[in-house]
Amino acid sequence: MTGLVFHPTSANVLYARTDIGGAYRWNQTASSWTPITDGLGFGGAESSYHGIESMAVDPNDDRLVYMAAGMYNTDKADARLYISSDRGDHWTFVNLPFSTGGNNGGRAMGERLMVDPNKPSTLFYGSRTAGLWKSADSGRTWAQVTSLSSVKMTQDQIKAAGGSAMGIELVVADTGTKGTGTATQTLYAAVAPDYASVAGLGSNLYRSTNGGASWTALTTPVSGYHIPHIVRSADGPLYIVFTKDAGPGAGGPARLYKFDGTTWTLLKSEDPNGGTNFGLGGLSVHGSGASTRIALGVTNSWGSWSGQQIVQLSDDGGLTWREIEATMPGETASGWVDDVEIDPSNRDHILHVHGGGIVETRNASSTTPTWHGNIAGIEEIAAQSIMAPPSGASYLLINSSGDVGTWVHTDVAAKPTRAPGLGWSNGISADMAWSDPQYIAASGAINSSNTGTGYWSGDGGKTWTTFASLPAGAATNTSSESSMAVTARNKAVWAPANSVPSYTTDNGATWTATNLPALAAVGWNRGYRLAADRKNPNKVYAYDSGGAWWASAGRFYVSTDGGHSFALSQGSVTASLAPNGWGVTSMAVNPNVEGDIWLADGNALYHSVDSGASWQKLSQFASVQSGNPWPDLQGASIVALGKAKAGAPYPAAVYVVGTVSGVWGVYRSDDGGATWTRFNDDAHQFGGIGVMAADQNLYGRIYVSGTGRGLLYSN
Template identity: 30%
Template sequence: MMFGDKFIAHKLSAFIVFLASLITAGSCVHNDGTKAHPYRYNSVAVTGGGFITGLFGHPTEPNLLYARTDIGSSYRWSSAAQQWIPLTDFISEADINLFGTESLALDPSNPKMLYLAQGQYTTSNNTAFFVSDDQGKTFSIYPAPFPMGSNELGRNNGERLAVNPFNSKELYFGTRTEGLWKSTDQAKTWSNITNFPDAFANGIGIVFVVFDPKHNGTIYVGANVPNGIYYTKNGGISWSIVPGQPTTWTDDVLIFANWTPTSPPLSDGPQPMKASLASNGVMYITYGDGPGPYGVSYGIVQKFHTANFTWTDITPALNNSYPPPYTPQAFPRGGYNGLSVAKDDPNTLVVISLDRDPGPAIDSMYYSRDGGKSWKDVSQLSSPPVPDGTWGHPIQEAALKNGTAVPWLSFNNAKQWGGYGAPSPNVGQTKFGWWMSAVLIDPHNSEHIMYGTGATIWATDTISHVESNSAPTWYIQAQGIEMTAILALISPTAGANLLSGFGDINGFRHSDLFTPQPMFGSPTFSNLDCLDWAGRKPNVIVKAGSTGLPFVDACPMAAISTDGGLEWDRFPNCAPMTNNSFQTGGVIAVDASGEHLVWTTGGLLKFRNDTGPYYSSDLGKTWDAPKGLNIGTGNVSSDKVQPKTFYAYDSGIWYISKDGGATYSSSVAADIGLPENTGAVPVVSFKAAGEIWLPLGDEGIYHSTNFGSNWKKIGLDGVSTSMFSVGAPAPGRKNPALYLWGNTTAGADAVTGLFRSDDAGSSWVRINDEAHQYGGPRLIVGDPRVYGRVYQGYFGRGIIYADIDTESHGTVTVRPGTYGI
């Protein structure tokens, strides 16, 4: 990516390409047989699905709210649309590391200004500051001279980035590994503050920067180490350790947290995580024994009086909270992380425990109106009475404010669930949350509180009900946020148009693309790695994934549905080389008849054992190794028309089985017209037996109509693809539409994007644009029933589907240099 001064040229160049594609799209002309249409882009509604790491409200403009996430970048709340608007969908595949927000900052004196610190992993050298003067409608982008880690440990803390309220051009940023930095030109350039103490050798570094808005030159900086809070009163000329900090774990904290010799704190003393400076000069600080978001067992909450440098312990405990903490607590009580203070009352605040789950009691939100002298346990008060202390919302509250249900949040499952934030074991209840590091008391309405979890955003407009020991009314306020990681997609010829597999949250049957759907039933997978459907019986669906369920009575890692994914039956037995030590379900395929299976299990993929995909002709009762294919390859698929037929292409050898995967015949690539290649998953026709495509990266796309006996390269030189799929034919055509993610021309003019061909690959048109790249997809799947529709699975932006825009009539309006919404 180009930055700084070069970014203007980059914007202009991108705009020219973008405008050209739109003009072509808008004219609806034939381009060598492929018609170019305008497209619209929509998210498949899940509503949340991942970790919300920060929530923000501007102090002077009502309803100006933002959310940051670990792998899905940032969003702005639209009060008019009643949904969150994604801000950085223009990020390209080459810049995927920028699709995570390490920290977000608002200019307290200018509600138009927005700053995003972007970078997912410290191992990447691609990090940047996104600077907007129109609330995220457009951005200027500048390189960062240090690494960031929005999806690494400590991402729950903050905020690392802050704007000086006395000088809007000045920003400070606390890094993970490079100390404290300063910008005097609104994040264009940065300089290291070399006189700041070295307190960041643990790889987490500085987790918050807080300017005192009443005292020019006073700044507080917190590093995630014991005794890690520093201050300056002269604008950074000199720095000192804040005196009186809690530096060791006191006996009462250890006893209250169920200390045992086998579970000591991870740190010698409390480590600061979040801080908020109230209008009366009191700074509230949460602490833990580790950076989080997982593994924190001990913590405290402190109140620092900046006027006289005195400290008060305000940790919620037995003697100052109601209802009292659940007893017995079988595990350490966790740390404290989530923190927010009301703008209109410095004594009103909320803090949230971190990683108390399991225990059996889980994390609590505590609310105080007296500066932390006493607390109300909001989680307990909000929960229906249950015998084991697992606080949760009644299932009917898992809905948007307008009543639209978000049913996957209320799933109940066995305790062996392997994903983070295991579901509630209590029927009729969904967990109150986990990883609740993001919480916000609305600056303009203190009754409105939002908190983020590892899955979504909950909200209430009646928090004061807890003062009378009553439950607030809760609802979901995550509509528009889609930040999941997609592992599998299929689009059968009947039933629901789309079925999906997700990281962490199992998968879904999307009978309605606009409305959140229930999660797949048991066996539910923490990661659903693979889906397939039977070509002649499209309601027969198979799935495989990773799970913590025991291998008792039936196989917990794979299942079959005969009603299009509504109900599932486990296979009677798993294939060999399958057990809980493998964190992937492997690759599974079902033949056209729905009666024969092949399964490259996670064990085969890991070790590349000297056997090919195991096969079963009795729907999983028995499994056997095949003959003729003796490597554990994931490049397997089934013919969708001819029963018992499976294909594989691996290490320059083409394989075909016509007896249900029991035996394979093989051909060397050169003998059948293929280039020698490491391999690819064969993509099959849903209409014609034996019609197959092989997307071979820079070597192009190869096509066969005779079961792989002969192959021909399609299209012109320069076609390069990392993902490929087929979909419904264009009107008046019999051949399926083809879709690829990659390039369709060579040389300097090559543009990476999503392309469609209506004429079997002779010509291609781009169907996405510079504003809709989403960091590049992991999967693409054409819809066999809807011409022009292609589903795209992303790491951090869920599922996007592109549809021909039949309502635009070729009219396109675009403003130069505009990205985002």
């Protein structure tokens, strides 16, 4: 979670933005969050727009909300501004003339997007790479504010800034009025050190007193720092945070100042001494005068103990401070306290974001405030692989996710408890022995050291043991382009990213390389997809998608000795499988029939009933292509097989993520691909779907990961 935005006067109108999982609106009646970016405009080709860089509300209209979206900054004009007049139930969008970086460093700064309270058709945006921008027509068109700077960073300059340019970090209107019809004249813009350097700007803070027509550099108490937040109090003074690093979880030194337009007053200082390196992040102000309440997030301060700082509170305008979260009752969340908000309608209600969601207290004035997580309705894990076991297994699915590792789910309505317990880790791939699903083999990465690891469970995920050894490539190739196929207890084939697959027959004590060809470099990570035939585990299938759309055509390989040696299917050569990247290709086997395989090559769907010797291309799925060399909508990117419909002519339900007659979605066939019906609808698109599995116990149930929108299921 990267930001919280309250409407300033309408109670309980609150939005939350995330770095890869879209945005949410608070539902006071249900005490939960409602996703507002799952529908139309956030579909199969639009996953990058689930990285929300900034949000803004119109102080005069509590139904109007704006949202700037785009996951990573570049020198291109590839971001969007979404506009809703019904609090996010429906959206329209316009293309922005710059990029955004919702998942880049510094993603909690802001808000970069500002609606002028007095003339709400006027919007300003502080871009990461191209300076300050203004719209005079409620965001429909934009022009660069060249009076501040006309510089647009090149890709080399962005790269020199570490790939995450910070640019103009935020815009603030200095006004206590709204709806006057006359544009606010006094504005402040914070300039990051990287943009100040390339644009030749001499300060990190600029002021305009004529609505942005001209700008004056201000002399600040510290220079070369980031300014993640500026808040104007009701009686006029600005509270301004300076911190050395960009965040999230920025390190210090850091300062909080009060600024009345002329004089700077130091209120709080964090210096890297005594073994600490604390920064300052989130900032919120409530009230005015001598009793002004200030909530201040302390960043990079991990842990909770006496003397620790997480959220500092002042009730006298910053003269004195007390800690209100560390060691307090309930759930504490330190480190990434990059946005803190005091509820405008309830000063005792304080919330802040962190790496794992949102925490809040509703009794902030207490000497011992109680904190708890406020994440009901939010799903934001990034699943890299999900696998459903055979019918009757003791669990529902294996979830391999980024940052939180591998989990075995036994109940869709409860948090999982079965995991290897590796802490901050990535789960990458997993499989189970179909005839003995209590045996699970999985791969992952330890994020603190960026080293690969593998592990197994013999009891359905209750207990885990790390493999005694790793196959070639597994320790260093830790990206998600990895696959695992289990043929029987203690026997598995593992394809680490960018590596030749290896097999083990002794539960990971030793690994032996297969004869599959080495993968040529294509400029990004690639890998073999593996699958064991569920009716004949001596058969193992390997699919090389080519690695990129400009690379060699896809190839399919078959092993009849448990994955020890493979032979190329000449039928896959004849089929002319499209070359494509790992993320838009897939393979699935029918667990009920030997040699029955489905393959999605990104552009089309293929079916083989003879273990890959020959392939039938299904005509219904086709990519939507425009002027780009890559499709706007992929024809078929994921395929999964689940329990068949009772009485159906084909012994599995087939689910495909792809495009039929120009409409992207999830499609199901009950007759082996002869006919297809759309399974999802326009309201359930989730920014695209990254991985999918189908249940073997219940017809009609699928599990999907909507890129960063968490792990979801439908019956």
